[in-house]
Amino acid sequence: MDTVIIKKDELEAVFYKKLVKHGLGPEQAGSIASVFALNAADGILTHSVYRFERQVEQLDSGLAKPGTMPLKVAGFGGLERYDALFGLGITSAIFSMKRACELASENGIGAVALRNANHWMRAGYYALMASEKGYVGVCWTNTMANLCAWQSKEPVIGNNPVAMAMPSEKGCAMLVDSAMSQFSVGKTMQYAMESRLLPVPGGWDEKGELTCDAQAIVNTRRFLPAGYWKGSGFSMILDAMASFLSDGNTTSQIKGVNPLVETGLSQVFIAIDPRTIGSDGAQGIIDSIAKSVEPDCRIPGGQLYQKREKALKEGIEFSRKTWNDILAL
Amino acid sequence: MDTVIIKKDELEAVFYKKLVKHGLGPEQAGSIASVFALNAADGILTHSVYRFERQVEQLDSGLAKPGTMPLKVAGFGGLERYDALFGLGITSAIFSMKRACELASENGIGAVALRNANHWMRAGYYALMASEKGYVGVCWTNTMANLCAWQSKEPVIGNNPVAMAMPSEKGCAMLVDSAMSQFSVGKTMQYAMESRLLPVPGGWDEKGELTCDAQAIVNTRRFLPAGYWKGSGFSMILDAMASFLSDGNTTSQIKGVNPLVETGLSQVFIAIDPRTIGSDGAQGIIDSIAKSVEPDCRIPGGQLYQKREKALKEGIEFSRKTWNDILAL
Numbered sequence: 001m002d003t004v005i006i007k008k009d010e011l012e013a014v015f016y017k018k019l020v021k022h023g024l025g026p027e028q029a030g031s032i033a034s035v036f037a038l039n040a041a042d043g044i045l046t047h048s049v050y051r052f053e054r055q056v057e058q059l060d061s062g063l064a065k066p067g068t069m070p071l072k073v074a075g076f077g078g079l080e081r082y083d084a085l086f087g088l089g090i091t092s093a094i095f096s097m098k099r100a101c102e103l104a105s106e107n108g109i110g111a112v113a114l115r116n117a118n119h120w121m122r123a124g125y126y127a128l129m130a131s132e133k134g135y136v137g138v139c140w141t142n143t144m145a146n147l148c149a150w151q152s153k154e155p156v157i158g159n160n161p162v163a164m165a166m167p168s169e170k171g172c173a174m175l176v177d178s179a180m181s182q183f184s185v186g187k188t189m190q191y192a193m194e195s196r197l198l199p200v201p202g203g204w205d206e207k208g209e210l211t212c213d214a215q216a217i218v219n220t221r222r223f224l225p226a227g228y229w230k231g232s233g234f235s236m237i238l239d240a241m242a243s244f245l246s247d248g249n250t251t252s253q254i255k256g257v258n259p260l261v262e263t264g265l266s267q268v269f270i271a272i273d274p275r276t277i278g279s280d281g282a283q284g285i286i287d288s289i290a291k292s293v294e295p296d297c298r299i300p301g302g303q304l305y306q307k308r309e310k311a312l313k314e315g316i317e318f319s320r321k322t323w324n325d326i327l328a329l
Numbered sequence: 330m331d332t333v334i335i336k337k338d339e340l341e342a343v344f345y346k347k348l349v350k351h352g353l354g355p356e357q358a359g360s361i362a363s364v365f366a367l368n369a370a371d372g373i374l375t376h377s378v379y380r381f382e383r384q385v386e387q388l389d390s391g392l393a394k395p396g397t398m399p400l401k402v403a404g405f406g407g408l409e410r411y412d413a414l415f416g417l418g419i420t421s422a423i424f425s426m427k428r429a430c431e432l433a434s435e436n437g438i439g440a441v442a443l444r445n446a447n448h449w450m451r452a453g454y455y456a457l458m459a460s461e462k463g464y465v466g467v468c469w470t471n472t473m474a475n476l477c478a479w480q481s482k483e484p485v486i487g488n489n490p491v492a493m494a495m496p497s498e499k500g501c502a503m504l505v506d507s508a509m510s511q512f513s514v515g516k517t518m519q520y521a522m523e524s525r526l527l528p529v530p531g532g533w534d535e536k537g538e539l540t541c542d543a544q545a546i547v548n549t550r551r552f553l554p555a556g557y558w559k560g561s562g563f564s565m566i567l568d569a570m571a572s573f574l575s576d577g578n579t580t581s582q583i584k585g586v587n588p589l590v591e592t593g594l595s596q597v598f599i600a601i602d603p604r605t606i607g608s609d610g611a612q613g614i615i616d617s618i619a620k621s622v623e624p625d626c627r628i629p630g631g632q633l634y635q636k637r638e639k640a641l642k643e644g645i646e647f648s649r650k651t652w653n654d655i656l657a658l
Contacts, residue, residue: 074606075437076436077407077438078406078407078436078438079436079437079438079602079606080606106406107405107407107438108407108408108409109436109599136570136574145621149622149623149626150626151625151627152626156621156622156626157621164566165566166566166569174565174569175566176565176566178562182557200557226556227511227559228511230511230556231555231559233507233627234505236505236629237494237503237629239618240503240611240618241465241493244608245465245603245606245608250618250621251618252618252621253617273408274573274574277403277404277405277408277409277410278403279574279576285569285572285579288579288581289486289568292474292581293481293485293486294482294483296480296481297478297479297561298478298480298561300562300565
């Protein structure tokens with residue numbers, strides 16, 4: 001693949017310019033550009049450079065509404081419900097996790113349920129937002145039907161990504177950011193684009209056989225739930241909880257097989273403030289878990305800040321075609 | 330396998346008698362017997378008849394302390410921390426979920442973190458407890474190291490079961506009760522005992538190959554995380570959160586490879602009271618999800634109450650040897 005290496009600051013400046021050109025005010029454009037650029041620096045290209053064009057298309061089509069902030073529709077103690085009113089997904093998710101953190105500081109634990117949201121791009125961004133301020137952060141979203149339920153022949157449930165993060169100082173993260181599919185749609189498309197085989201089966205091919213062939217899965221749209229019936233079950237209950245608590249759509253009510261029109265999502269943001277019960281800093285616990293496993297074992301999010309630092313120094317490598325497409329927007 | 334069919338009431342009466350004989354007061358014995366019997370009626374034999382002997386052994390050995398209730402050690406708003414003081418796992422878990430529900434009614438959302446707990450048997454029992462009273466219920470526990478981390482050759486992380494339940498009236502449940510392993514230890518032992526192959530690989534054999542041979546996995550103790558690196562990552566962060574919030578042990582601090590001495594666990598119980606924000610009854614949402622998938626697809630917990638009713642009428646079938654062992658305790 002023909003690639004470019006772009007510095008994070010340059011990426012952010014281009015994102016900003018394009019977002020303003022397509023209708024965002026300077027403050028919101030700055031915020032969205034900064035999230036897209038940080039996601040790229042963290043290596044989550046699928047939810048950054050490879051999705052930016054779609055974000056702009058959503059703006060152009062009027063599906064994502066510039067300047068719109070979530071509206072509170074109900075609340076009691078540490079629990080609040082908002083309507084995102086089809087504002088930009090990143091904006092309403094940042095708002096909601098901030099609010100969950102405020103609720104946690106006031107109540108020990110806080111939760112915001114959000115309906116009518118747009119795609120928030122990278123789930124982990126919002127859990128990290130909380131964790132970098134000293135909170136335990138948890139969030140999830142439902143999605144359009146993009147995953148086979150266990151024993152289903154069609155994509156009828158969402159892959160409903162979940163993110164969970166431990167309070168961290170920079171350099172010490174524990175972050176899980178995971179769709180309920182074995183591979184996210186974005187990751188599978190990236191493998192297909194790079195003509196690589198998935199390391200383990202990620203879905204079914206035309207013949208109904210489990211396969212590692214990413215392109216075959218992109219073609220059938222028959223993605224495998226992580227852990228077979230387990231990911232399928234978690235997907236359903238995460239969908240049920242998000243739509244119930246937000247009084248919003250379930251996956252089956254979200255229209256379209258075209259991701260461009262994936263809108264009206266239901267999301268949940270939970271924060272816990274451990275300082276309210278006298279705990280601060282989870283470094284010791286994260287270290288002890290890291291020490292208890294063999295050195296080769298992957299600690300989720302363990303290399304996040306090292307990778308970010310490297311990307312900030314050296315720039316971010318991705319497809320030249322994508323970069324040209326972004327510049328042309 | 331030579332089996333017996335025992336009525337739930339008879340089972341409960343025998344459990345009660347044995348628990349009193351081994352040192353429990355009448356009230357606590359009644360409560361524990363009722364949980365063991367209901368778990369059996371719900372088909373969770375691995376965490377009922379097949380574990381009852383171990384519960385008695387824990388009492389006899391002094392590892393689980395009769396009459397001991399959790400002690401509050403910190404609290405703020407909707408968040409509280411307790412020390413279970415090595416009381417019986419079922420007793421401290423019931424206490425904690427009840428308390429989380431009270432906190433949810435007062436604060437919208439409530440959480441109890443519990444340390445020094447004993448095995449609670451079936452995670453789903455406590456989530457259902459909350460859901461049957463109209464709450465969204467979520468709970469998880471860490472365990473001794475009984476699961477390979479991704480890329481690990483040894484069991485170094487816990488399978489850390491999680492349960493999540495939607496508010497339900499009887500007959501309308503959505504319940505996920507799932508270890509982070511592809512199969513729970515109990516389920517794998519049941520397959521091994523019945524000389525059946527697992528439907529998908531559940532761990533590694535002596536040669537380091539993924540296998541469906543349950544006995545081979547019981548021998549190597551190399552259980553596979555559900556979704557490979559995904560279950561591994563979730564296991565680690567659930568362990569980190571439970572031990573951090575409870576100020577209790579991580580999996581690596583829980584001693585022993587003998588499940589009898591699996592004690593000093595860390596657990597989290599979260600309840601959300603949807604009535605505080607004007608929502609009641611999730612029947613419509615559960616139905617809409619069930620309708621959106623093909624009829625053969627498994628809705629987690631979907632058949633729970635039908636199965637329970639059948640078991641209450643017809644009795645519970647399990648190994649005659651186990652029944653004789655229980656009668657001999």
